[in-house]
Amino acid sequence: MVVGSLKLWTDLVVEGFQKSLRVGKFLCLLHAIDTYVCTPVLPYGPSMLPTLNSTGDLVLVERVSTWLGKVGRGDMVLLRSSEDPRKTLIKRIVGVEGDTVTYLVDPKYSDASRTCVVPWGNVWVQGDYIYNSRDSRTFGAVSYGLVEGKLFWRQIWPLKSFGSLHGKAKEDS
Amino acid sequence: MNLFGNAVPWRSIAKEALERTAIVTRFLCLLHVTNTYICTPTLVYGPSMLPTLNLTGDVLLAERVSHRLGKVRPGDVVLVRSPVDPRKSLTKRVVAMGGDKVTFVVDPRNSDRVRTITVPRGHVWIQGDNIYASRDSRQFGAVPYGLVEGKILCRCILMCIVASIVCIKRTPCSPMQVWPLDGFGLLHH
Numbered sequence: 001m002v003v004g005s006l007k008l009w010t011d012l013v014v015e016g017f018q019k020s021l022r023v024g025k026f027l028c029l030l031h032a033i034d035t036y037v038c039t040p041v042l043p044y045g046p047s048m049l050p051t052l053n054s055t056g057d058l059v060l061v062e063r064v065s066t067w068l069g070k071v072g073r074g075d076m077v078l079l080r081s082s083e084d085p086r087k088t089l090i091k092r093i094v095g096v097e098g099d100t101v102t103y104l105v106d107p108k109y110s111d112a113s114r115t116c117v118v119p120w121g122n123v124w125v126q127g128d129y130i131y132n133s134r135d136s137r138t139f140g141a142v143s144y145g146l147v148e149g150k151l152f153w154r155q156i157w158p159l160k161s162f163g164s165l166h167g168k169a170k171e172d173s
Numbered sequence: 174m175n176l177f178g179n180a181v182p183w184r185s186i187a188k189e190a191l192e193r194t195a196i197v198t199r200f201l202c203l204l205h206v207t208n209t210y211i212c213t214p215t216l217v218y219g220p221s222m223l224p225t226l227n228l229t230g231d232v233l234l235a236e237r238v239s240h241r242l243g244k245v246r247p248g249d250v251v252l253v254r255s256p257v258d259p260r261k262s263l264t265k266r267v268v269a270m271g272g273d274k275v276t277f278v279v280d281p282r283n284s285d286r287v288r289t290i291t292v293p294r295g296h297v298w299i300q301g302d303n304i305y306a307s308r309d310s311r312q313f314g315a316v317p318y319g320l321v322e323g324k325i326l327c328r329c330i331l332m333c334i335v336a337s338i339v340c341i342k343r344t345p346c347s348p349m350q351v352w353p354l355d356g357f358g359l360l361h362h
Contacts, residue, residue, distance in 0.1 A: 084294070119257065145255070
């Protein structure tokens with residue numbers, strides 16, 4: 001009697017293990033694609049207006065171009081923050097190594113502009129909404145090693161427009 | 174099978190080849206994942222970490238867990254992606270973390286001038302042990318923590334012997350360059 005139920009248990013355990021192995025393998029595959037091919041990102045913040053909304057956007061970031069070094073001026077990139085390594089930012093590359101960059105230091109309050117040369121191995125990133133963006137104008141040129149991916153699909157759908165049409169009339173003000 | 178005669182079983186050969194390839198690919202994937210997320214051997218050479226590390230090459234074991242948990246402290250030897258050439262990796266010692274003040278000799282070969290700098294938040298200050306022949310934070314400034322790729326655990330002495338036999342081309346140069354051995358055992362930039 002005991003031996004019978006023991007066999008049942010071992011069968012269950014083995015089956016559970018096999019199923020979780022499959023799930024594990026699938027998650028590994030997802031992670032590999034995420035890290036090496038392409039990953040979805042939910043950005044938030046006003047620094048890339050009007051290109052990206054403050055909230056509610058979903059973008060796709062591909063990781064192949066950074067490896068091949070095919071990231072250049074005008075590209076929107078995902079980069080690890082040089083001030084806080086736990087954060088990632090989305091900004092636009094304005095200048096690559098060797099470029100001379102002229103920028104407005106603080107456009108909200110003054111017209112002062114500064115010019116500098118981007119050092120080798122670095123890129124100059126700026127947010128599209130320069131009035132409210134912490135970017136290279138604040139923390140300087142960013143090492144290329146911190147660039148993690150390039151945005152290639154800006155908007156799959158704006159998530160805030162999803163949902164019932166009932167409230168939509170109120171939203172469109 | 175009809176085209177090539179009855180003797181050679183092409184289909185089963187192809188099937189077996191595919192299976193073998195799948196096994197090899199899975200093994201390489203496992204190796205790659207281990208190298209990226211757990212630990213990896215690296216071959217380092219150059220004069221900037223004398224006398225700790227050899228001029229003509231050492232095989233070191235670099236672990237890739239601590240830096241993700243933020244457990245990098247002053248005194249650790251770390252693997253860092255170069256801030257001036259993103260295709261190179263450097264091996265240097267962490268001297269100060271973000272927020273610390275660091276005092277260093279700017280150019281010990283030519284003068285005794287000393288400078289003190291506060292390391293910005295989110296950055297680390299790295300220096301080679303051989304300050305006379307090392308390109309490090311004294312030249313290119315504090316390095317963002319995001320560029321730290323691993324912490325050196327130990328030296329594989331047996332592998333050093335093997336490496337010195339197998340790898341013939343070695344030119345001492347500064348900065349200290351690292352050629353990470355990826356899962357395929359190849360040396361590449």
